[in-house]
Amino acid sequence: MGCLGPFSATFCSKDIFVFILCLHLFVSLNDPRSYVGEARNLPGGIIPTLKMYNALIIQGPNSTEGFNAVQCGGPSPALPNMFGAIFxxxxxxxKKKNLDSELLGRVQGSWTATQMTGGTIVVSETFILTNSTSLGYRGTFSGLGIEVIGQKSSKPITGGTGDFELASGVAITTPIGTAQNDSFGNAFFWFKYEFFFHN
Structure with a gap:
C-alpha cells in the first residue's frame, strides 16, 4: 500500500525514520565490536595483566583426601613415562603463594602425557573467576597448549564470559620450587599464572 492522502509525506517520513532507527539498533546490538567493552564492564574493554597462584596436589597412591588432581584415564597396563595418562x-x-590466601577463583581441566619419552603434556584449562573478590573481574576464559614439565610455558587465552567475553591473550605458567609430599602422601606443586590480555 503506497503513501497516499494529504498526510502521506509526513506519515512516510516518520515510518522511514523509525525503520532506520530500529535497523541501526539491531545492527549495533549484533555487532560484537559494540558490546565487548560493555560486556566486560570496563572502560574501553581494557583488562590489565592479572597475576595469581595455584596449588596442584596430585593424589598419592594410597591417599583418600587433600588432593585436587587425579588420574582419570589412560592405557592399561600403564606405559613407560606415563605416556597416554590423563589427569x-x-x-x-x-592471590598469594599461600593456601590461606584470598581465593580468587578456580581452574578446572585436564592434561594428557603426549610424549613417549616423557616430559611433555597437553593442557586444557578453564579459569573461573566468578566470585566478588579484590581482583575486580568476573567471568571465565580458557587456555589450551603444550607444557614441558618443570619449565615456564605459555598458552593462548580464549574468552570467555562476563568481563572476559571475546578476550584474547597469553597465559604464562611458571613452576615455583620443587615438588613436595603432603601429610596424605599427595604430590604438591606451586605455580604462578600471569595473564596478558590483548585489548
Missing part, C-alpha cells in the same frame, strides 16, 4: 584437576586460584 583431571580442579585447583584453587589464590
Amino acid at each position: 583431571c584437576f580442579d585447583m584453587p586460584l589464590l
